[in-house]
Amino acid sequence: MKSEKELVEGILSGSEKSLRIFYGECKPKLTNFIRQRVSNEKDVEELVQDTFMAALEAFRDFTYRSSLYTFLCAIAKRKVIDFYRRKKLKRIIFSQMPAIEPLLSILTTPEDKLDEKLLTQKIEETLNALSPQYRRLLQLKYIEGWSVTKIAQEMTISFKSAESKLFRARQAFVAAYTQE
Known part of the structure; x- marks a missing residue:
């Protein structure tokens, strides 16, 4: 050997x-x-x-x-x-915005703190760049924690329509998030 x-x-x-x-x-x-x-x-x-x-x-x-x-x-x-x-x-x-806090607490270096701030800012900017309907859908689902059924009732649309719009909203979020 x-x-x-x-x-x-x-x-x-x-x-x-x-x-x-x-x-x-x-x-x-x-x-x-x-x-x-x-x-x-x-x-x-x-x-x-x-x-x-x-x-x-x-x-x-x-x-x-x-x-x-x-x-x-x-x-x-x-x-x-x-x-x-x-x-x-x-x-x-794709989770609730308050969930960012536990992530931020594990980051320890100054560079990580900057990354944390930039990530939070980027998510907020991305949400604000979406159409009002997509932004509202994502806020109801991921910030407010609503079920798709509740969202459908609130928006007076079918469950399938709510699912479809939520899917498109997530796609729009990802596209806007990854766009530089």
């Missing part, structure tokens, strides 16, 4: 054999490490692949002060944190 330094140097020089050895030796342990933190198996596999890709990019900076596995786990921890942060942001976009 090659030493970790030989393995990394082999990978950096383009050795397919070194890459296969590295992947074969580290994948099972890394998968278990991530599986302890993420329950969905598809997400686990995606995070394992993302971690390996990030490790390959970071090998040039690897100083051998820790084991290769420790190095991988450090990358995996960041990937898992990013995964949950993205997941939470997606949920917030």
